[in-house]
Amino acid sequence: MQKIKNIAVIAHVDHGKTTLVDQLLQQSGTYEAHQEVQERAMDSNEIEMERGITILSKNTAITYGDHKINIIDTPGHADFGGEVERVLKMVDGVLLLVDAQEGVMPQTKFVLKKAIAFGLIPVVVINKIDKDGSDPDRVMDEVFDLLVALDANEEQLEFPVLYAAARDGYAKHEMEDENKDMVPLFDAIIEHVPYPKGSPDNDTQAQVFTLDSDNFVGRIGITRIFNGKVKKGDEYLLVKADGSKSKSRISKLIGFKGLERIEIQEAEAGDIVAIAGFNDIDVGDSICDPKNPVALDPMHVEEPTLSVIMSVNNGPLAGQEGKHVTSNKISERLEKEMETNIAMRMEPMGDASFKVSGRGELQIGILAENMRREGFEFMLARPEVVVKEENGVKMEPFEHLVVDVPEEFQGVAIEKLGKRKANMTQLTPMPDGTVRLEFEIPARGLIGFRNEFLTDTKGEGIMNHSYLEYRAYTGKVESRTPGALVSMDDGEAVAFSIFNLQARGVMFISAQEKVYSGMVIGESARPGDLDVNPLKGKALTNMRTSGTDEAVKLVKPRQITLESAMEWIEDDELVEITPESIRIRKKSLDPVVRKRLARDKKNSK
Ligand SMILES: Nc1nc2c(ncn2[C@@H]2O[C@H](COP(=O)(O)OP(=O)(O)OP(=O)(O)O)[C@@H](O)[C@H]2O)c(=O)[nH]1
Ligand SMILES: [Mg+2]
Numbered sequence: 001m002q003k004i005k006n007i008a009v010i011a012h013v014d015h016g017k018t019t020l021v022d023q024l025l026q027q028s029g030t031y032e033a034h035q036e037v038q039e040r041a042m043d044s045n046e047i048e049m050e051r052g053i054t055i056l057s058k059n060t061a062i063t064y065g066d067h068k069i070n071i072i073d074t075p076g077h078a079d080f081g082g083e084v085e086r087v088l089k090m091v092d093g094v095l096l097l098v099d100a101q102e103g104v105m106p107q108t109k110f111v112l113k114k115a116i117a118f119g120l121i122p123v124v125v126i127n128k129i130d131k132d133g134s135d136p137d138r139v140m141d142e143v144f145d146l147l148v149a150l151d152a153n154e155e156q157l158e159f160p161v162l163y164a165a166a167r168d169g170y171a172k173h174e175m176e177d178e179n180k181d182m183v184p185l186f187d188a189i190i191e192h193v194p195y196p197k198g199s200p201d202n203d204t205q206a207q208v209f210t211l212d213s214d215n216f217v218g219r220i221g222i223t224r225i226f227n228g229k230v231k232k233g234d235e236y237l238l239v240k241a242d243g244s245k246s247k248s249r250i251s252k253l254i255g256f257k258g259l260e261r262i263e264i265q266e267a268e269a270g271d272i273v274a275i276a277g278f279n280d281i282d283v284g285d286s287i288c289d290p291k292n293p294v295a296l297d298p299m300h301v302e303e304p305t306l307s308v309i310m311s312v313n314n315g316p317l318a319g320q321e322g323k324h325v326t327s328n329k330i331s332e333r334l335e336k337e338m339e340t341n342i343a344m345r346m347e348p349m350g351d352a353s354f355k356v357s358g359r360g361e362l363q364i365g366i367l368a369e370n371m372r373r374e375g376f377e378f379m380l381a382r383p384e385v386v387v388k389e390e391n392g393v394k395m396e397p398f399e400h401l402v403v404d405v406p407e408e409f410q411g412v413a414i415e416k417l418g419k420r421k422a423n424m425t426q427l428t429p430m431p432d433g434t435v436r437l438e439f440e441i442p443a444r445g446l447i448g449f450r451n452e453f454l455t456d457t458k459g460e461g462i463m464n465h466s467y468l469e470y471r472a473y474t475g476k477v478e479s480r481t482p483g484a485l486v487s488m489d490d491g492e493a494v495a496f497s498i499f500n501l502q503a504r505g506v507m508f509i510s511a512q513e514k515v516y517s518g519m520v521i522g523e524s525a526r527p528g529d530l531d532v533n534p535l536k537g538k539a540l541t542n543m544r545t546s547g548t549d550e551a552v553k554l555v556k557p558r559q560i561t562l563e564s565a566m567e568w569i570e571d572d573e574l575v576e577i578t579p580e581s582i583r584i585r586k587k588s589l590d591p592v593v594r595k596r597l598a599r600d601k602k603n604s605k
Helices: 017-027 046-051 078-088 106-117 136-149 183-192 327-340 361-373 407-419 449-456 495-504 562-568 591-604
Strands: 003-011 058-064 067-073 093-099 122-127 161-165 170-172 205-214 218-227 229-231 235-239 245-249 252-257 260-264 266-268 272-276 286-288 306-311 345-348 353-358 378-381 388-390 393-406 423-429 434-442 462-472 482-487 505-507 519-527 530-532 573-577 582-586
Touching (some): 003 106, 017 183, 106 462, 161 183, 170 183, 205 272, 252 266, 306 361, 327 353, 361 562, 407 423, 407 434, 434 462, 449 562, 562 573, 562 582
Parallel strands (some): 003 067, 122 161
Antiparallel strands (some): 205 286, 252 260, 306 378, 378 573, 388 393, 393 434, 393 462, 482 519, 573 582
């Protein structure tokens, strides 16, 4: 039987997980000599490469001495915490990375809490020790305190620690040791991560934790084998979370080796393989011996905390840029997403709209971004938190928030967060002259906060948050103050009128861009919406078109991204998304209706 170690790499966003996996791949000699490999090779999908973040967890396998190490790289952003949760059940150990300067951050707490609950002993890697301002001792203390706070048992408290610069390819036991290579980390994995339990002689039990597809064989389930064997050509029983069962043969069995996938005939307890042949295979399904099927526990993933209404684009420019625009197409696409993404939910709401729920704006934003790249066109409403009722009490999700700000912005940060119902739990002066403020805040209070925070701190503030728990509802929180500049006509925006409107606020559009009545073309400098005319040109005789014309010098418009638009909009606004454009509009395009609604709203206050 092969000696196997199964580990997941977990950390807060950007603490260096994918970079570390690069080095483990390289230094284990897994690559062929001629193989050309990109930096952060595991971040293989388009959006991951563009943004330099991991979105989906992915697995690889390396050989080290007589061991095979299966490694699962996980995403660090809080919105993808569901990915980490389901992966933890598949491994027998974790590498917990912590940035030697930033220290313990919200998502460090979230992932470590889950790992501790699964009984895993973390191999702690204090990473980026090469950075100026790194303070490995302080960070080590923070990790220890965190483990105590998380009720780690004695064995877990004796976790091994390594000091590393993943980017530079070394890890070591003591800071004084030489900077050499990853050998100390490889050895720590072999020494401290337990071997898989279970036996190849038992009846087969395996569980799917990720889905993949292949043009030739269809759906593939990436699976951890807990007991017994799986053989190509043999028949197995697929058991779903709802208990339903179906029999099928394994048509193809795929093993992992570095970035490659190789066809294999058989695999056994302890290993991670990809299985084809089950058409309706889903995340969480068990693959069992047909004679003695004992399904594994369904996977638990924390419920979604945020939802957004997605609807068919019904604006005047609808259907001009997208390929898939109907409610049927959107529904099909969302259903497909829900099969692989167990941390998300979808619910049809009638009238061509759907409620899509997930862990945060980024998670929903990435789905929307993928859809627009596939040619979809649709609208999103303002995100809302998922409110629950427990024992007759209205509950809402709370987040753990950490902001790092230069000292002079401490006051404004505390004041603004106070208005959003945040409760400060800690204030720590940092060695670099910044202050670290920690809060517990209703997730509602964070919607739209990032823009405001960056403005208030002149771009110098850093904020990080991650899900904490459901607590009693806190009442009204403040939202965006500035109003919208709303176009009152259809047509193409004229440079001269944009020039005039610049005095009234920040523009979102450039000259010649298509606009329509009810479209939001900028942020007003004052509260309250303002209907404006972006089409009003100067009489042609006076208009010079040359770029040097002083009179029409235009400020660069604010770049609207999918996520910034979702953050910015209010209840009566929508984001219109097409493969080519992101526009913001009023829900009601008719100015008369809008005025009446605004009046009713005011009266009801
Ligand atoms: N100075 C320094 N930078 C590092 C080190 N390791 C990684 N980085 C940098 O940190 C950034 C983030 O690295 P990633 O490996 O993508 O981090 P990650 O944890 O996988 O990020 P997510 O998957 O998005 O959570 C990159 O710019 C790396 O080059 C290190 O040891 N020292
Ligand atoms: Mg990564």
